């Protein structure tokens with residue numbers, strides 16, 4: 464077999480690994496170089512034309528958490544964003560490798576590797592690298608992130624879509640109700656896109672992820688000197704949506720005193736920044752969403768009745784995914800196409816048994832969970848056959864090594880958020896934390 468004209472770089476601190484990988488890959492590729500010290504990578508890359516890097520995830524003995532590999536991957540990507548990087552990882556690091564793939568690695572190989580798989584992976588990476596160099600194709604592989612799968616076969620969803628079409632042309636307030644992950648954000652954006660405001664801003668304000676003491680300043684803005692840190696005048700998010708649409712997500716989290724302020728804004732279309740007496744006229748359209756039972760919140764005096772009747776001029780109940788299983792094949796197909804492109808696995812496809820499996824599951828996390836499931840399945844599949852990794856299988860897959868308190872904390876927080884379908888208040892209560900303490904930790908773990 465003729466060797467492929469290409470230069471592979473292997474970086475590992477284990478000389479035996481370097482030796483065996485080099486001997487094997489030399490059979491297929493014209494040049495294979497080795498580095499045992501990652502600190503030399505950058506200099507090496509700046510002096511040589513490399514087509515693919517095989518990178519170990521752990522370099523320091525006793526620090527086997529894969530962080531070294533991720534660090535060096537970022538360094539390489541800063542220098543050469545298009546260069547394919549294949550990570551070499553031990554079994555327990557699959558979770559990290561998946562993270563790395565999401566951050567731009569092109570593949571990962573489990574040690575001890577299978578020679579055929581190593582060759583296939585490097586060969587594919589080399590092809591991609593050459594294509595990039597020749598055609599500079601990366602810009603063309605644009606993911607259609609702004610297009611969603613909005614066609615539906617479900618009767619209840621058809622009704623929602625037809626109401627959306629009717630209401631989009633108006634300025635009526637819309638309240639979208641539905642479980643987490645049912646697509647409320649997607650639909651709010653769709654309403655904006657169908658409206659005459661489509662060329663104006665669409666501003667998403669997520670009251671579920673904003674800490675409570677920031678609500679007022681972020682939403683309504685402030686005047687310089689209004690409070691200690693107000694060093695200059697600041698236009699709030701609502702003001703930034705002038706002529707466009709404001710999407711107020713998780714509206715159930717708005718504290719009572721701000722509910723009054725919001726009600727006055729919706730009624731009078733006038734806004735005053737914190738610390739300012741003058742009122743500004745505002746032209747925005749409001750869309751609201753929540754996964755909470757607002758009627759119950761009203762009956763418990765947590766949500767103002769008059770505000771509720773203001774915001775629900777049109778109230779749309781978005782069905783959960785398990786109530787529209789007939790849409791699962793099209794949605795799954797949409798996500799598969801997206802991730803086939805992203806992870807360069809064009810041959811993957813869905814078959815009847817996969818669809819059957821997908822339809823059988825209850826999808827408590829709705830479309831978001833389906834999206835996540837297909838992405839992980841594509842990542843963990845080989846080039847030809849889609850290996851479905853259902854959510855219930857994930858926990859057994861994620862072998863956690865080197866457990867420490869931080870890791871445990873992150874896992875517990877993720878579990879609590881999943882259990883309460885993203886409801887911060889309930890998750891915080893379950894964890895025995897205040898909402899603010901939970902937010903701080905979510906920020907720390909980038910959740």
Ligand SMILES: Nc1ncnc2c1ncn2[C@@H]1O[C@H](COP(=O)(O)OP(=O)(O)OP(=O)(O)O)[C@@H](O)[C@H]1O
Pocket residue numbers: 610611612613641642643644645646647648649650712754797830831834885
């Ligand atoms: N029709 C759709 N087509 C493609 N992707 C979708 C569709 N609906 C939702 N998604 C995807 O599912 C995920 C969740 O959607 P979205 O954020 O709109 O849900 P949500 O109901 O607003 O969730 P939450 O209540 O948790 O804020 C997103 O990644 C989104 O891109």
